[in-house]
Amino acid sequence: MSNSKTSTRLDISFDSGDDTCRAWLYLPTGVTAPPVVILGHGLGGTREMRLDAFAERFARAGIAAVAFTYRHFGDSTGQPRQLLSINRQLADWDAAIAHVKGRRDVDGTRIAVWGSSFGGGHSITVASRRPELTAAVAQCPFTDGLASALALGPVASLKVLPSVAKDYVAMLRGGPPSMIPLAGPPGSLALMNAPDALPGYQALLPKDSTFRNEVAARVAPTITTYRPGRHAHKIAFPILFCISDTDSVTPPEQTERYAKTAPRGEIKHYDAGHFEFYRGEPFEQLVTDQTEFLTRHLASAQVRS
Template identity: 30%
Template sequence: MKRSNISFVSEGTLLKGWLYEPANTSSTTPAVVMAHGFTSVKEQYLDKYAEVFCSEGFHVLVYDHANFGESEGTPRQEMDPVLQRRGYRDAITFLQSLPGIDPQRIGIWGTSLSGGHVIEVAAIDRRVKCVVAQVPSISGHESAKRRLRSDLVPAMLARYDNDRKARFAGAQPAIIAAVSDDPGVACAMVGVDSYEYFMNTRSFAPNWKNEVTLRSTELFRENEPGHFISRISPTPFLMIVGDNDLLTATDICLTAYEKALEPKKLVMIKGGHFTPYVEHFKVTSEAAASWFNQHLNT
């Protein structure tokens, strides 16, 4: 296989990533679009997934979301779910323009926050012929209720309002930590497992930064991809869920899966939110590759 650096424009912003090309192809091949979750960058295991998919004969496009990693865009470290979903759709358009790729056989893969993105994109963009959502974010509202005690919500909402006023007046966006091992430090993704996962990737993902704009967490609270899940059909849909996921809660994912229509498949793995990338990488990567093979190679 061959990996090349690529870039394409989405909503006026240059997004950068990699294109994996399978070896020994004599005709056009299907392709898969991939991007990472909340604050994450492509070096945090997406290359490993892409290698598995490419070895099965797929072109694979992996890129960083706008404002993160190698991609351009400001404010830096700001997660905008609407822009990120549009990035997926522009990535599809970019792939369809490339030689050697069958524009009618394109699948999308997402994980965590982007697992929610691909649910919504697949529901509204019929160019998508197959979708895999791994430990997906289903409801920002429901997740936020579990991550923050109710008595702390008024203070958080006040912080959002104050940040909006400051930005309106020309100030820089307020920044918080993405993860922390100190319970007293406000961060976007609470829990020891979150902190350990990201800290363990720093040696091979230097572009990841332990910061995110405060507004990103407000935009996350507004994000509701689960509302679209019944509209994915007839596009084939695979959901991969951890049985003890506290970030994208297991019960929320399973309830959403029940609302999806056929054709669909559920793969359950042991462990929490970050186990798909390491402990269960073989299971999760092969399940996704099998799903793409089944529905893009026919």
């Protein structure tokens, strides 16, 4: 546990399926039953990769924050390691919400979800399924797997197929997964090989990181068919879309089209690239806008008596 002048960070965990998700809970000092925002990362990311920076700032504004790591990644449990299952990750979000609702040190009636990149897509999906939530934030969100695959290019997309086939064989035989890099240099075999992908991931890693730049290849086809943006129109409460106008991973034009279908959607544009959102001046702009949004909607929600 670590303390600051304005918040306390607790190491917590919650069950998801037969596994355990590890998380941090940031509690604002001197606030009784604060509202809470749940933060989840992008493709293969763990909470150490700058989710703490956002969570700390939200706590400083009087909003409790839970930053968690998905099963199969980081210090959360789950075998095999580095397995990215969209359905399991969505179940992790549900488990995080259930955990928050059961806590006595936060207001479980005022909950927001916050996701970045692939997690931004999850936040849209979760928000569309959970009408009891108060607000949502989708940061440089992955909204359409087909659009992202087309942006990557057909040649790059075809490159992953042998790895996917090998991984399916391994799965059928009960062997260890066949891995593929999450991020790689341009032209390389990786889920993301835009020029800013690999340096973007590396810039988010703390010195003692155990991050593994690989994932079970079987996820590739499921990413292409995952289109969370199609559910934006079902979200009845406020949701903030933070869009990178130079996004190399999630085409901004497609994201904006989906965002405009959300009945209470708010859209903000930024010049920074997909991987620049977490640090420096772009981070300051984003966290300021997001804090204002969350404060405005969580504070105005019905406070538990």
